[in-house]
Amino acid sequence: MITYVDASNKARRTPGVIPVHGSEGFEGMRKAGNLTAQALDILTEYVEPGVPTAKLDQIAYEFARDNGAVPATIFYKGYRHSLCTSINHVVCHGIPDERPLRDGDIVNIDLTLVVDGWHGDSSRMYAVGEISRKAERLIEVTYDCLEAGIAAARPGNTTGDIGAAIQGLAEAERMSVVRDFVGHGLGKLFHDEPNILHFGTPGTGVPLKPGMIFTIEPMINLGRPHVKILSDGWTAVTRDRTLSAQCEHSIGITETGCEIFTGSPGGLFNPLASRTKA
Ligand code: MF3
Ligand code: CO
Ligand code: CO
Numbered sequence: 001m002i003t004y005v006d007a008s009n010k011a012r013r014t015p016g017v018i019p020v021h022g023s024e025g026f027e028g029m030r031k032a033g034n035l036t037a038q039a040l041d042i043l044t045e046y047v048e049p050g051v052p053t054a055k056l057d058q059i060a061y062e063f064a065r066d067n068g069a070v071p072a073t074i075f076y077k078g079y080r081h082s083l084c085t086s087i088n089h090v091v092c093h094g095i096p097d098e099r100p101l102r103d104g105d106i107v108n109i110d111l112t113l114v115v116d117g118w119h120g121d122s123s124r125m126y127a128v129g130e131i132s133r134k135a136e137r138l139i140e141v142t143y144d145c146l147e148a149g150i151a152a153a154r155p156g157n158t159t160g161d162i163g164a165a166i167q168g169l170a171e172a173e174r175m176s177v178v179r180d181f182v183g184h185g186l187g188k189l190f191h192d193e194p195n196i197l198h199f200g201t202p203g204t205g206v207p208l209k210p211g212m213i214f215t216i217e218p219m220i221n222l223g224r225p226h227v228k229i230l231s232d233g234w235t236a237v238t239r240d241r242t243l244s245a246q247c248e249h250s251i252g253i254t255e256t257g258c259e260i261f262t263g264s265p266g267g268l269f270n271p272l273a274s275r276t277k278a
Helices: 021-046 055-065 133-151 161-171
Strands: 001-007 017-020 082-089 090-092 106-115 118-127 182-183 193-194 213-216 220-221 228-229 236-237 244-246 249-253 258-260
Touching: 017 193, 021 055, 021 106, 021 118, 021 213, 021 228, 021 249, 021 258, 055 082, 055 106, 090 106, 090 220, 106 244, 118 133, 118 244, 133 161, 133 213, 133 220, 133 244, 133 249, 161 193, 193 213, 220 258
Parallel strands: 001 017
Antiparallel strands: 082 090, 082 106, 090 236, 106 118, 118 249, 182 193, 182 213, 213 249, 220 244, 228 236, 249 258
């Protein structure tokens, strides 16, 4: 059964209870989403061969500190870093470390900044130097998948319509959708109801209503969809070691469609747009 509640009356995640936010929530999410997007813009300059991902983590930490924000992932379920860096066959939750990025790597940076209690959660793909044509195609398709999901995010549709749009596009390109991780409601909570599956059947799931706030964050693999978690307890990799890409926006459902809270101020959300459309 699905119940919708005024988000301000619900402090904890409750299965099957979908928070509906008012203008205060949208205002809070605009601020948090924009700050996260600014940080991801700034990181663009630092993603280069030779740079350790720990450096990116440090930059995000300092940016948050200097702007009155807190990275949501520090001390989140024992995680200790400001962001996740997922390189090549890493699907998500890669841990920043001292290993240098290498020419040809593709890396997802996933950052959630908390501003006045609101969570702005977003991730993008970054190319390190020159990348292969197949890596470029994977990234293009992943961005198209997120866009297709966003286009389906409107009243009258369901969460299943979002998943079906994403899955249809990925599989038409002979790529696969990761099943083990999903988008999520968020707001004053980092992970709230509903789950947003990136695959599924049109018309199923939760009917979308104005005021719902959630992420869409498809993970797309060049090979099979299956993942495994490394012994660090976090890093998720493709079982077949094929490349994986992801991108994520935080959005809110409006009367007519949706509002994206994490749009890039610098137009840098898709790092390949300038390369491929030049
Ligand atoms: N930002 C991730 C998401 O999109 C969650 C990362 S949790 C962490 O939901 F602990 F791995 F950082
Ligand atoms: Co995220
Ligand atoms: Co998320």
